Amino acid sequence: MDFPSSSHQFPTWRGRMEYVCLGCGARYPGDSLLYTCPQCKGVFLLESLDFDQLKTRNGAEWRALFDGRAGSRVTALRGIFRYYELLAPLLEEEDIVYLGEGLTPIVEASPVLRNAVGLPFAYKNDGQNPSASFKDRGMACAFSYLKWLCRRNAWDEVLTVCASTGDTSAAAALYAAYVGAPLKSVVLLPYGKVTPQQLSQPLGSGATVLELPGVFDDCMKVVELLAENYRVALLNSKNSWRILGQESYAYETAQWYGWDTGGLCLFVPIGNAGNITAIMSGFLKMLDLGIISQLPRIFGVQSEHADPVWRYYAAPEGQRQWQPVTVSPSVAQAAMIGNPVSFPRVRHLAERFTALGGEKAFQVIQVTEQQIMDAMILANRYGHIACTQGGECLAGLCNALEQGLISTEEHAVLDATAHSLKFAGFQDMYFNDGFPPEYGVTPEPGLANRPELLLPEEARQGKEVVEFARLGAEAVVERLKLQKK
Numbered sequence: 001m002d003f004p005s006s007s008h009q010f011p012t013w014r015g016r017m018e019y020v021c022l023g024c025g026a027r028y029p030g031d032s033l034l035y036t037c038p039q040c041k042g043v044f045l046l047e048s049l050d051f052d053q054l055k056t057r058n059g060a061e062w063r064a065l066f067d068g069r070a071g072s073r074v075t076a077l078r079g080i081f082r083y084y085e086l087l088a089p090l091l092e093e094e095d096i097v098y099l100g101e102g103l104t105p106i107v108e109a110s111p112v113l114r115n116a117v118g119l120p121f122a123y124k125n126d127g128q129n130p131s132a133s134f135k136d137r138g139m140a141c142a143f144s145y146l147k148w149l150c151r152r153n154a155w156d157e158v159l160t161v162c163a164s165t166g167d168t169s170a171a172a173a174l175y176a177a178y179v180g181a182p183l184k185s186v187v188l189l190p191y192g193k194v195t196p197q198q199l200s201q202p203l204g205s206g207a208t209v210l211e212l213p214g215v216f217d218d219c220m221k222v223v224e225l226l227a228e229n230y231r232v233a234l235l236n237s238k239n240s241w242r243i244l245g246q247e248s249y250a251y252e253t254a255q256w257y258g259w260d261t262g263g264l265c266l267f268v269p270i271g272n273a274g275n276i277t278a279i280m281s282g283f284l285k286m287l288d289l290g291i292i293s294q295l296p297r298i299f300g301v302q303s304e305h306a307d308p309v310w311r312y313y314a315a316p317e318g319q320r321q322w323q324p325v326t327v328s329p330s331v332a333q334a335a336m337i338g339n340p341v342s343f344p345r346v347r348h349l350a351e352r353f354t355a356l357g358g359e360k361a362f363q364v365i366q367v368t369e370q371q372i373m374d375a376m377i378l379a380n381r382y383g384h385i386a387c388t389q390g391g392e393c394l395a396g397l398c399n400a401l402e403q404g405l406i407s408t409e410e411h412a413v414l415d416a417t418a419h420s421l422k423f424a425g426f427q428d429m430y431f432n433d434g435f436p437p438e439y440g441v442t443p444e445p446g447l448a449n450r451p452e453l454l455l456p457e458e459a460r461q462g463k464e465v466v467e468f469a470r471l472g473a474e475a476v477v478e479r480l481k482l483q484k485k
């Protein structure tokens with residue numbers, strides 16, 4: 001077996017990939033696009049058949065390789081494919097699409113926020129990805145794989161489709177627009193259930209944007225029917241190549257903490273459950289290869305308005321029954337999903353995670369809408385850029401602390417899954433006490449922040465700029481009670 005040793009070159013080692021069905025265990029070769037098992041309709045995870053070959057290199061060698069690649073100037077290794085061998089090692093360098101995704105910063109909580117919460121923690125700002133959410137990680141992998149398929153099969157047109165709570169479509173449209181022919185992007189959105197910012201993204205990227213009444217779960221069913229019966233490429237997280245790309249979040253987090261993940265607690269919002277699947281899978285691979293020696297603990301977080309996974313795990317073992325829920329409006333709108341596609345993946349990986357890391361290694365926490373909003377507003381007031389789902393993670397951390405599920409000796413890493421700007425409308429409702437009653441959010445008046453108009457429109461009219469500047473300055477001095485120097 002030949003491992004290229006330099007961390008500055010694109011690797012030459014290739015592994016064969018297979019889909020493994022979590023329903024019946026059937027396996028299918030990874031060289032065609034499959035979403036669910038043709039035999040039992042189960043969801044897949046992708047496996048490298050040659051994974052054991054990777055064990056001929058020890059953990060320290062892997063760590064050194066990945067650390068070395070941090071300085072590589074090979075474009076294809078600058079994003080999520082820094083961890084090429086652990087992701088999709090059948091791709092060639094020319095297939096890899098890189099738009100600056102991944103390697104997002106981990107920012108320690110500001111001192112005031114840390115004291116308010118009661119233990120040190122950090123945000124990993126996945127909103128600093130190109131389309132401003134973690135979905136880019138999965139899309140970079142899915143689109144690289146699509147390019148690989150197009151090249152091998154000489155396809156001349158591929159229509160990519162996805163249903164979305166907003167961010168999947170933004171990411172899919174962006175990558176499709178960048179790659180161009182033969183790829184074309186179509187996105188299906190639940191009408192009125194994505195934010196204006198999220199809607200503007202696929203429009204700007206030139207995708208065909210189709211809206212349907214209902215919620216995400218309804219759109220998802222439509223897309224599934226399309227993918228089963230027509231020639232389209234599905235880009236929801238049923239597409240296991242997206243899961244692989246999203247594993248990069250785990251690799252980056254481990255690398256940032258010097259591969260010492262023992263005392264870490266990761267908080268991850270659960271919607272369709274693809275992200276938490278990927279993160280668990282990533283840590284398990286690193287443990288298997290000796291890259292890390294201890295698993296972190298993973299806390300999934302769900303709003304009480306969309307909490308099927310929490311409900312499942314809240315029941316005692318032996319009495320757990322999977323039951324989708326009907327969602328109600330949630331400020332964590334990107335996670336407002338009642339029938340998560342990846343639930344079987346979560347159950348499968350959580351079992352391995354707790355077998356290897358102890359029963360406390362995987363838990364799910366429920367939070368209220370009020371807690372989510374309060375937490376997001378608080379975090380951003382102290383210098384963070386959390387979206388509502390990032391607020392959900394902080395709310396989850398506070399509840400975990402209160403319930404004694406986490407100690408002050410541990411270090412929490414919260415996933416700010418998107419940029420706060422995408423969810424500016426919820427901040428607006430908070431500051432202006434404008435939440436429709438179904439959200440059940442009452443803002444704390446002390447936290448409201450509004451712009452103040454200092455002078456009326458007429459104050460500018462008919463004046464030279466010098467005169468207006470004097471007037472404007474006077475108004476500011478008056479408002480701030482400024483002292484002369």
Ligand SMILES: *Cc1c(COP(=O)(O)O)cnc(C)c1O
Binds near residue numbers: 134135237274276417
């Ligand atoms: C998609 C999304 C989620 C939910 O992630 P899943 O993988 O569906 O569980 C959470 N936050 C944001 C911002 C998202 O876009």
Ligand SMILES: [Zn+2]
Binds near residue numbers: 024026037039
């Ligand atoms: Zn099956």
